[in-house]
Amino acid sequence: MADLAHSLDWSLLRAFVAVIRHGSLSAAARALRLTQPTLGRQVRALEEQLGEALFDRLPSGLRPNARAMALLAQAEAMDQAAAELSTALAGNPDAPSGTVRLSSSEIIGTRVLVPILGDLAISHPEIEIELSISNTYENLLRRDADIAVRLDRPAQEEVIAQRVGELEVGMFASRAYLKRRGMPSSLTDLGQHRMIGPDQDQRAMSIIMERRGLPLSRGLFTFRSDSRLAQEAAVRAGIGIGPIRTFEVEDDPEMVRVLPQGFVERLPIWVTAHPDMRHARRLRVVYDAVVAGFRARFK
Known part of the structure; x- marks a missing residue:
C-alpha cells in the first residue's frame, strides 16, 4: 500500500x-x-x-x-x-486570502456595494465574499458580519467606523402618475395622493415625517412594503408617490422629484468593521476598498 x-x-x-x-x-x-x-x-x-x-x-x-x-x-x-x-x-503567497462577510441594506448592497466588490474580486481573487442583504443591523462584535455599511453611526463604541458620505432621500413620482393626479404643492397635499411607504417597519419613516410635523399612520400609504426595491418599483410603475434615494433615479427622465424644497432627507453613510480588522489583512483590504468606493460614489 x-x-x-x-x-x-x-x-x-x-x-x-x-x-x-x-x-x-x-x-x-x-x-x-x-x-x-x-x-x-x-x-x-x-x-x-x-x-x-x-x-x-x-x-x-x-x-x-x-x-x-x-x-x-x-x-x-x-x-x-x-x-x-x-x-x-x-500565485502570490503573501496575497490576502480567506472569507470576508459583509452586511448592507438591499438598495445600498445591490446598487453600490456589489459593484465595488466586483472590482475587488478582480484585484484580489483569493478573497471570498459573503454578502448579507438585510435592512436589520447585524452585530459586528458577535461576528454576525466582519464589515457593515449602515445609515447611522454604530452604537457599539468598540467597532471601527468611518463616515464615507451622505445619502439623499426625496419624494418621487412617475410622469405618468403626475399626469393623472397632478403635482402636490405642499407636504399637506400628500394626504390627497396615493402614497407608497413601509408596511411593518415604520420606524425610519416615522422619524422623517415627525420632523416635518406630519403624523404617520399605516392608512397614509395605499401601497405598503418594507422592501426598498419594491417601493422604488411601485413608484416607477405609477402607483403613487414615495421616498427614493436620489442616486437611484438621477438619470431617469421618467422620474420626477416631488416637493424638492419641502422634502429633503440626508442620511450619513458609515462603513463599520470588527476590531480584528486591524490584524487581518483580508479584512483590511476589503474595508479599505469599500471605504474608497463609497467616498468616490458619494463625494
Whole structure:
C-alpha cells in the first residue's frame, strides 16, 4: 500500500472525487473541462491501480460503492491539499486570502456595494465574499458580519467606523402618475395622493415625517412594503408617490422629484468593521476598498 501511495497519479484521484461530487461522469467532465471518455478512462485506471472496483456500472450511470465512500474523506483532503499547493505555487503567497462577510441594506448592497466588490474580486481573487442583504443591523462584535455599511453611526463604541458620505432621500413620482393626479404643492397635499411607504417597519419613516410635523399612520400609504426595491418599483410603475434615494433615479427622465424644497432627507453613510480588522489583512483590504468606493460614489 505504501508503494501504491507513492506511485498514485493525482489526476486519477481528482477524477474520482469529481465523479462523486457531481453525481455523474458527464457533470464531472464539464467541471474538470475534460471529455467524458477521458474521465471514464481515468476512473478505470484508478480502479486498476487499487485492484478493486469503486463504482457500480448501472444503466443510469456510475454509483459509488461502499469502498469508494470509505475512501472519499481522505481523497477529498488530498484533493484540497493539492489545490492549495497549486494556488500557492501559481500565485502570490503573501496575497490576502480567506472569507470576508459583509452586511448592507438591499438598495445600498445591490446598487453600490456589489459593484465595488466586483472590482475587488478582480484585484484580489483569493478573497471570498459573503454578502448579507438585510435592512436589520447585524452585530459586528458577535461576528454576525466582519464589515457593515449602515445609515447611522454604530452604537457599539468598540467597532471601527468611518463616515464615507451622505445619502439623499426625496419624494418621487412617475410622469405618468403626475399626469393623472397632478403635482402636490405642499407636504399637506400628500394626504390627497396615493402614497407608497413601509408596511411593518415604520420606524425610519416615522422619524422623517415627525420632523416635518406630519403624523404617520399605516392608512397614509395605499401601497405598503418594507422592501426598498419594491417601493422604488411601485413608484416607477405609477402607483403613487414615495421616498427614493436620489442616486437611484438621477438619470431617469421618467422620474420626477416631488416637493424638492419641502422634502429633503440626508442620511450619513458609515462603513463599520470588527476590531480584528486591524490584524487581518483580508479584512483590511476589503474595508479599505469599500471605504474608497463609497467616498468616490458619494463625494
